[in-house]
Each structure stands twice: as C-alpha cells, then as structure tokens.
Amino acid sequence: SQLAEENPWALSVHEGESVTVNCSYKTSITALQWYRQKSGEGPAQLILIRSNEREKRNGRLRATLDTSSQSSSLSITATRCEDTAVYFCATASSGSWQLIFGSGTQLTVMP
Amino acid sequence: GALVYQYPRRTICKSGTSMRMECQAVGFQATSVAWYRQSPQKTFELIALSTVNSAIKYEQNFTQEKFPISHPNLSFSSMTVLNAYLEDRGLYLCGAGNSAETLYFGSGTRLTVL
Numbered sequence: 001s002q003l004a005e006e007n008p009w010a011l012s013v014h015e016g017e018s019v020t021v022n023c024s025y026k027t028s029i030t031a032l033q034w035y036r037q038k039s040g041e042g043p044a045q046l047i048l049i050r051s052n053e054r055e056k057r058n059g060r061l062r063a064t065l066d067t068s069s070q071s072s073s074l075s076i077t078a079t080r081c082e083d084t085a086v087y088f089c090a091t092a093s094s095g096s097w098q099l100i101f102g103s104g105t106q107l108t109v110m111p
Numbered sequence: 112g113a114l115v116y117q118y119p120r121r122t123i124c125k126s127g128t129s130m131r132m133e134c135q136a137v138g139f140q141a142t143s144v145a146w147y148r149q150s151p152q153k154t155f156e157l158i159a160l161s162t163v164n165s166a167i168k169y170e171q172n173f174t175q176e177k178f179p180i181s182h183p184n185l186s187f188s189s190m191t192v193l194n195a196y197l198e199d200r201g202l203y204l205c206g207a208g209n210s211a212e213t214l215y216f217g218s219g220t221r222l223t224v225l
Contacts (some may be wrong), residue, residue: 031212037153042115042204042216086153092211098170099145099211101155 003027004091004102012108013079021105023072023089031092033099034063034074038085043101046087047074079109113139115207117217124195125225131191132220134205140185141207145214146178149202158203161188195224 004025013019025032031050035043047063049056049072056063062075072089086104116135124130134144146158159169161182169175182188188207192199202221206214 033212040218042117042206042218044216045214048212088155098157098160099155099206099214104153 003100004089006087006089006102006105008105009103010106010108012110014110015080017079018075018077019079019107020073020075021087021107023074023102025070025072025089025091025100025102027091027093027100029067029091029093032063032065032072033090033092034061034072035088035090035101036083036085037088037104043088076107079107081109081111083107083109113137113215115205115215115217117203117205117220119220120218121221121223123223123225126196127194129191129193130195130222131189132203132205132222134188134190134207134217136186136207136215139207139215140209141215142185142209143207144180144182144188145206145211146180146188146190147204147206149204149219151201155204158190192222195222197224200224 006023033048034046037043047056047058049063049065060077065072086106088101088104090099090101114137143162145160148156157170158173161167161180180190202219204219206216208214
C-alpha cells in the first residue's frame with residue numbers, strides 16, 4: 001500500500017469556496033511537503049511543514065500536521081479557477097533524499 | 112528565481128530505441144538532481160539521485176545500464192532511457208536542489224513508446 005496517500009481522490013468546488021485535502025503517511029518524517037501539479041507542468045512546492053510544526057500558512061493556503069496520527073491537511077480558501085490541479089503530499093525522512101509522493105487529489109474549481 | 116528546464120517536452124520513440132533527456136537549472140546551483148518517473152496514473156517513482164562529485168544512487172528496479180545519467184556540473188544533468196519499451200512510458204521529471212526539502216521540478220519530458 002501507499003506510504004503516503006491523499007484523500008479524497010478528486011473533488012470539485014465553485015470559485016470562492018474553501019476546500020481541504022487530506023494526507024496520511026506511514027513513515028517517520030522530518031518534514032511534509034504539499035505540491036501542486038497543473039496540467040502539463042511539473043510539481044511545484046506550495047508549503048513545507050516540519051515535524052515540529054503544527055500549522056503553516058502561505059497566503060490562501062494553510063497546512064496542518066499531526067505527527068501522532070500521521071496526517072496532514074491542506075486547506076485553500078477563496079478558491080480560484082487557476083487552483084485547478086492535482087495536489088500531492090510528499091514526505092521526507094531524516095538523512096534520505098527520497099521524496100515519497102502520494103497519488104494525489106484532483107481538484108477542479110469551477111467558475 | 113529558481114527555474115528548472117527540461118527538454119525535450121515530449122518525445123516519441125520506437126520500441127527498442129533510446130532517447131536522451133536533459134535538465135537545466137537556471138538561477139541557482141543544484142548540488143543534487145533527482146530523476147523521477149510519473150506514471151499515467153500520476154504515481155511517482157524515484158529513479159536515481161545524482162550528486163555532483165558523488166556516485167549516482169539508483170533505486171530498486173532502476174539501473175545505470177538502463178538509465179545512464181550524466182551530471183557534469185551544478186546546473187546540468189542528462190539521463191538516457193536505453194532500449195525503451197512500453198513500460199518505460201511516462202513523464203520523466205527532474206528535481207534539482209540542495210536537499211529533499213528544496214527540490215525545484217521541471218515540466219518533465221513525456222516519453223511515448225510505439
């Protein structure tokens with residue numbers, strides 16, 4: 001099974017609404033990253049949250065991390081059509097270069 | 112800002128032939144380059160990690176004989192897919208940076224094998 005997994009698999013919202021994507025992971029981590037991948041592009045890092053942090057914000061984005069339940073969430077407020085993309089969480093372990101990506105959540109923001 | 116360019120953006124090759132893809136870091140120096148393959152189902156596989164002046168580390172199921180990598184300096188890396196077959200198709204992503212926490216990805220090279 002996946003070492004990192006987002007849920008739901010896909011969701012759709014209307015512009016202006018808020019949305020939350022969840023991630024669960026199975027390894028010991030030093031940090032968790034949220035990436036966004038738009039169609040035809042590579043993944044772009046949105047937020048990095050370290051294992052000793054509980055919350056991190058970046059503009060309309062807010063990430064939380066709960067190491068006890070090995071879960072994270074990414075919330076987007078006031079969504080825009082350009083937020084349409086696949087959202088991935090990725091984890092990294094101490095001393096490892098391996099980024100373990102989840103399978104992604106396809107977010108569609110409709111006008 | 113930090114940018115990573117990959118080329119070609121897409122390529123089609125006949126089964127059994129080889130193709131080379133390149134990765135260029137612009138605006139920053141990347142001590143390491145991680146090559147990933149993203150499947151049509153969007154899952155990521157790490158192929159190898161290349162660090163300047165160090166041996167290239169290949170992940171399980173990927174070998175130097177199949178995916179030779181060149182990383183001559185802090186801004187350029189190339190990888191070749193030798194004897195490509197259907198199972199090699201996907202989006203090959205180059206992530207350049209100085210740690211796993213600061214990887215900048217290119218847009219990828221999409222490989223189609225006929």
